[in-house]
Amino acid sequence: MRNYLRTVITVVWKDIVGEARNKEILTSMLVFSLLVILIFNFALDLDVQAQESVTAGVLWVTFTFAGTLGVNRSMASEREGGCLDGLLLVPVDRSALYVGKALGNLLFLLVVEVIVLPIYSVLFNVNMLVPGFLLVVLLGSIGYIAVGTLLAAMSVQARTRDILLPILLFPLAIPILIPAVKASIGYLEGYPGPWIMTWLNVIIVYDLIFTAIAVILFEYVVEDWS
Amino acid sequence: MEEKPRFLSLLDGISVILFLAAVLLVFFYAPLERSMGAVQKVFYFHVSTAWVGMLGFFVSALMGVMYILSREKIWDMIGFSSVEISFIFFLIAIISGSIWARPVWNTWWTWDPRLTTAAVVELIYGAYFLLRQAVDEPRQKARFSAVYAIFAFVSVPLTFVSIRMLRTIHPVVIGAGDPIGGGGFSMTGPMQVTFFFSLFTFSVLFVDVLWHRIRLEKLETMMNELRLASRN
Numbered sequence: 001m002r003n004y005l006r007t008v009i010t011v012v013w014k015d016i017v018g019e020a021r022n023k024e025i026l027t028s029m030l031v032f033s034l035l036v037i038l039i040f041n042f043a044l045d046l047d048v049q050a051q052e053s054v055t056a057g058v059l060w061v062t063f064t065f066a067g068t069l070g071v072n073r074s075m076a077s078e079r080e081g082g083c084l085d086g087l088l089l090v091p092v093d094r095s096a097l098y099v100g101k102a103l104g105n106l107l108f109l110l111v112v113e114v115i116v117l118p119i120y121s122v123l124f125n126v127n128m129l130v131p132g133f134l135l136v137v138l139l140g141s142i143g144y145i146a147v148g149t150l151l152a153a154m155s156v157q158a159r160t161r162d163i164l165l166p167i168l169l170f171p172l173a174i175p176i177l178i179p180a181v182k183a184s185i186g187y188l189e190g191y192p193g194p195w196i197m198t199w200l201n202v203i204i205v206y207d208l209i210f211t212a213i214a215v216i217l218f219e220y221v222v223e224d225w226s
Numbered sequence: 227m228e229e230k231p232r233f234l235s236l237l238d239g240i241s242v243i244l245f246l247a248a249v250l251l252v253f254f255y256a257p258l259e260r261s262m263g264a265v266q267k268v269f270y271f272h273v274s275t276a277w278v279g280m281l282g283f284f285v286s287a288l289m290g291v292m293y294i295l296s297r298e299k300i301w302d303m304i305g306f307s308s309v310e311i312s313f314i315f316f317l318i319a320i321i322s323g324s325i326w327a328r329p330v331w332n333t334w335w336t337w338d339p340r341l342t343t344a345a346v347v348e349l350i351y352g353a354y355f356l357l358r359q360a361v362d363e364p365r366q367k368a369r370f371s372a373v374y375a376i377f378a379f380v381s382v383p384l385t386f387v388s389i390r391m392l393r394t395i396h397p398v399v400i401g402a403g404d405p406i407g408g409g410g411f412s413m414t415g416p417m418q419v420t421f422f423f424s425l426f427t428f429s430v431l432f433v434d435v436l437w438h439r440i441r442l443e444k445l446e447t448m449m450n451e452l453r454l455a456s457r458n
């Protein structure tokens with residue numbers, strides 16, 4: 001168990017150090033997110049009245065796209081740098097590598113969200129400092145990254161790498177995006193608690209089921225890693 | 227050259243006879259539904275094709291597990307074949323549903339939970355083909371397909387639940403709201419007989435087509451091997 005935890009922490013730390021050196025993933029995710037919001041601003045005419053009903057949707061679409069970019073890049077760099085090759089030679093549980101990669105990806109996505117949310121809040125004059133809403137963002141990101149990391153590990157080994165990931169990921173992510181958007185609207189608009197809780201439950205169920213499956217199946221995705 | 231198995235030919239015959247019988251039952255035995263009339267008869271094959279679709283997707287997830295545990299190529303073959311067949315059957319179910327919906331709901335398509343789930347499911351399994359196409363190495367292809375098929379099948383009920391909650395007004399009770407909407411009806415005895423007979427027919431048809439598809443895959447593999455051997 002201690003060994004497992006150490007492996008996880010090592011993998012996360014490796015990703016953080018790598019990111020601190022080249023800042024590839026975070027900058028591209030961040031700039032991309034802001035661009036998406038900018039485009040939405042023009043496409044949907046986001047004035048103060050209109051944005052009330054679409055804020056949650058716009059934010060989740062932004063996070064979804066940015067998340068895809070992040071997990072894809074983080075797996076692609078494993079492939080180019082050959083780091084995972086080395087890690088796979090180490091006699092540790094492969095699922096620890098998955099948990100490490102997923103936590104690293106989650107961390108990057110959360111950093112982007114922490115920066116994007118205040119900016120959105122200032123630009124469109126919405127109060128985002130609702131604890132419940134932040135919880136939804138966290139839980140939704142967990143499920144999305146859990147599935148995304150596993151699928152990215154497959155898609156980077158395929159021939160059509162970059163275009164394959166969204167095609168695989170988006171339909172599987174629908175059951176988490178719907179409750180995430182709904183629960184976010186619920187908190188931002190102050191809907192009754194029980195209504196929000198039903199959505200929150202779906203998110204939690206998704207997180208648990210898919211994280212468990214991904215942890216189990218990861219080793220079959222990376223054997224013969226090429 | 228492998229001979230066509232005797233039992234497969236027999237199954238072909240049985241499928242054809244059952245299918246003809248099902249058509250006869252639908253048109254001459256099942257009574258006309260009072261408010262919807264003749265168009266309701268699409269229901270028997272509509273539900274049956276959708277059933278075969280889900281059955282095949284379930285089989286593919288099961289075969290995914292089997293492949294991962296045993297690494298026998300045959301499980302991958304069965305899994306892939308059943309997704310291929312089910313994809314088409316599910317598409318037929320969506321189209322026949324549209325045909326039914328046009329006169330009854332007055333629209334070809336509505337974002338009702340079942341329809342939306344069906345659309346998402348088709349997209350998920352469409353991605354399955356793209357994934358297979360993008361991987362060349364056969365064992366890697368089989369492994370990825372197995373993993374994806376498991377993920378895909380697990381996501382289907384969650385998709386259904388969340389979309390159903392989205393479309394009903396009171397999401398607290400999952401069972402609330404009539405999913406059939408305006409087209410609801412209760413089945414009389416002959417209707418039930420026809421319905422279950424159609425389900426049975428399509429299940430047999432599924433097994434038959436699946437067997438053919440697996441045989442085709444095997445023959446193709448054999449042919450490729452022979453071609454390689456002749457080149458050397």
